Amino acid sequence: MKQGDEAGSVPAYFLSNHEGFLGSIKNFTEDFVVSEIDSNGQNVRTAQALQRPGCAFSEEDNVELKENAHYSVPQDTDGSSEWGPDTPLPSLGSFDLDVILGQSVSEDLEQFVLTLREKKQVGLELSLGFFSDKHQRANVHRAVRHRFPFLMTVTIQPEIRVREDPDYRELARLVKEDEAEDFFRFIDAKVRGSSYTFGPDDNKEHRTAVHHFLNRRFGKLVETKSFSNQGMTAISVRLRDHGKPKKRTAEERKEEDLYTAFTLCKENLETLEAISYMAAALGVLPSDFTYAGTKDKRAITFQSMVVKKVSPQRLKEKAAEFEKRGMRLSRIRSVGEPLKLGRLQGNHFDLVVRNLRPHGPVDEHGSGADVHARLAELVEEAVENVKRRGFVNYYGPQRFGSGQSVPSDRVGLALLKENMVSAVHLFFTPDDGDDPQNLAKKHFLQTDNAKEALAMMPLSKPRERLMLRALNRYGGGPDGCVQAWLSLPHSMRVFYPHAYCSRVWNEAVAHRLSTMGHCVRQGDLVWAQTGQNQTEDTGGTSSRIHVVTYEDEQAGVYTLGQVLLPMPGNTVKYPENAMGTWYQEQLARDGLSDCRFRVNSLKLNVPGCYRPLLAAPRNFSYRLQRAAMEGGGGAAGEMKQSSDSPYLTLNLDLDSSCYATICLREIMKCDP
Structure with a gap:
């Protein structure tokens, strides 16, 4: 198979061998629009939202945000807990x-x-x-x-x-x-x-x-x-179950059962960043917001959300304030329950790829019509290939903090090794540039003065500010660094171990396909039940996993699209073939031979999950056309496009936890 360039933690192995083409995405914000497809199969991008300029849905980061109890379960002498587990409490830094x-x-x-x-x-x-x-x-x-x-x-x-x-x-x-x-x-x-x-x-x-x-x-x-x-x-x-709680009024008791749903349209904002701001403005905890999945920052995104203890009227009163921060709210209404993570069928993407050109040198003597015809052939071959065969279901670059000097998976590895000081220093490693965020990071690493670095850190960087505040309060030693990580909401700090496990999964699938081929092999893993349409199982339910037998392999019972690989964790089963050995050796190389995938000091538990080797787009359409206007405006650093340069529009649906950038990567045979 044709190899592409290595990009971060995404391997260079492709499924198909078409030639592909070059191009760029996200030149303009409106070039990457993503709309959530809810559990009923409905696109959450409503007519009301469409009438407003500049809002749609972005690609999913797929960070598993499953909360764990913050405190240990008290056990009676018989091993049972009479009162049950202690209550998870909100993160220390939930309010800025x-x-x-x-x-x-x-x-x-x-x-x-x-x-x-x-x-x-x-x-x-x-x-x-x-x-x-x-x-x-x-x-x-x-x-x-x-x-x-x-x-x-x-x-x-x-x-x-x-x-x-x-x-x-x-x-x-x-x-x-x-x-x-x-x-x-x-x-x-x-x-x-x-x-x-x-x-x-x-x-x-x-x-x-x-x-x-x-x-x-x-x-x-x-x-x-x-x-x-x-x-x-x-x-x-x-x-106690009876009596009046301290300082709890009748209005507060009524608020406990109050849920308001809405569609959030955001632009150039992370999901958690948007939630942090809305929570501060409404006087509630970020944990009072629930959602089906997180969305990419560099895009226009539509997603469903539910907030607890806030009335529809109160939310409408804040709509104008939110709009100034790049968030538009629509379909605000009362509902009876919060929204559960993963309660969606997938995402719909409306994408534009600009500055198209073939791989390799372009014939200077060829006419524009010749180049356009050549591109049309390349695009048709690539799209039809991916429609028919799908693509390798890698976790995308945003899973690892694309563009950062230190990928998130390295921070996650340090956390799994419980090296808290190293993890903090990796987290604060600056990127290139002298913007305020990087200057604050450099100052902290050079001086260990968290207070001065906090004063330099922009208000738009909530994670960095929360950690610096905790480091100033508790010090920069091992215990202080533990408190710094605990200052982040659970969903933020668990992102880093998950990033490491995702990197291992990406390397595993590339190794599996390149060394064992595209046929189902004895010892591979598949779902035990038939008729399942799961893209990822975050519960690590090994009892539902079937190990492919020799008879299964000879009879061709399963297809490559049904094969699963585990993301490392403490509840998953590993393949019973050469891939099982590969996992053991990889974890040993990273110093995790004895890792239990729990970080008790940070209240983190990583159960692992199963993820299909392949993914496939649905409702896929495309159109190759020439630019109708001169490119301009947009965010700083965006590329311009000449009026006669061809561009490609793509419209497709993907299952939840699948990445549009990875689908494009298979189509184009490069990192878009």
Whole structure:
């Protein structure tokens, strides 16, 4: 097969042997438009959204964002948990106080917290400013309590003042400070029937003191008990199912069951970046937003979302503010439940490939008509080949942070090795250029001064800001770096181990096809049940996997399109042929021979998944035409196209977790 150039973590092995052609994508924002296809098979790009300029859907990053519990499950002596698992709590950095309070007041608040801890003074207060809008005041109260659960916020209308919670000070004398923080965050979450467990404590008198304090200060809200497991004793606290939760009004209780669905059209924004901004503006947590899949940044994208605790009217009031940030909301309506990750059939792509030309030198004496005819032949051959045979189902470059000097999979490998300091330094490795983001990264790596780097980091970089804030607070040692990673929402930090596992999968599929051919072999893996149409199984359900037998191979029972390869994890089964050995050797080369694919300190679990070797486009159409106008405008650095230069439009559907850029790569035999 014809080989292409290596691009990041995407191997250079192709499925078909047509010649292909050269070209470029994403020259203009409107050249890459992606619309989600929901679970009912409907394109979410509505007529209302189409009437507005510049919005459609982009290619899916396919980051599995499945949340895991933030705390260990308390086990009784018989191995069962009477109260069930502890409740997952929101990430420490879910609110960006720089956005909510302004950078100056946010810095004053950070200094106020440091003063409280260093001087251990009582009675200190700080004014956060004057807020005339009640929604804005509610936003400030929630954000400050969530970020600093040991603080009390008091409204003396319209001013908000903050001081240390005396109950926190008393509890912090009895348990570790981080446990006291987590307990107050658990109390503030107000999830009825939920539980929180303190660390092991073999001192009975000390446990009694903790029980007495909790019952005296929170007895109407919680109940406590001690339990033993493998000789260790700890205290578990459960929020009562009856009684009024602390500070929880009737309006707040009503909000708990309030869900509003909408279609988000975004341009030049990551999904998580858009959610972070909307959450800050609405005074809710980013985890209150649910969606079926994340979408690419460099595109116009349409996707379904649901937000909890926000009414349709409240969302409509913020629509104009969101539009200024490149987000348009439509089809705003009440629904009865959140949206589950993966609840979609796929994505529809409307793509434009510009600056088309054949591979190799162009005949200078040939006419424009000759070149156009040659391109027409190349395009037809390539498209028909991919229609018929499909393409290798690689994870796309955006899975690994395309354009970054350090791919995300290298950060993920460091996290799986639990080398937290190295992972932080890799995360902050600057790219080429002297833009503010890279200058801030360089400053941090050169000086280890997280506070100064934070002041330099743009507000549009929430991940970097959250980590720098945590590094400033906890230091740059191993423990501080753990806290820095924990400051990111779970969906962000799990992205990096998944990127590493995706890189291994890409290399595995290229090795499988190049060394074992395009026939199904004994020991390959396929789905056990017939009639399944799954593109990826993120649950690692090995019981549903069938190992191809010798008889299956001889009878030709299965096709190459049915063969699966596992993405590494702790629940997957590996092929029972040469590919199983390849996985073992690859993980050993990366220093992961004994890896359990769990990072307990970061609350990360990587179960793995199964992914088909091949993917195929549906409803595929294309058109080769000459440019009707001079290219211009668009984002900085976009290429211009002359009026007589041909361009190619493509319209196609892909299953969820499949990449349009990878389909184009197979068509063009190059990285578009």
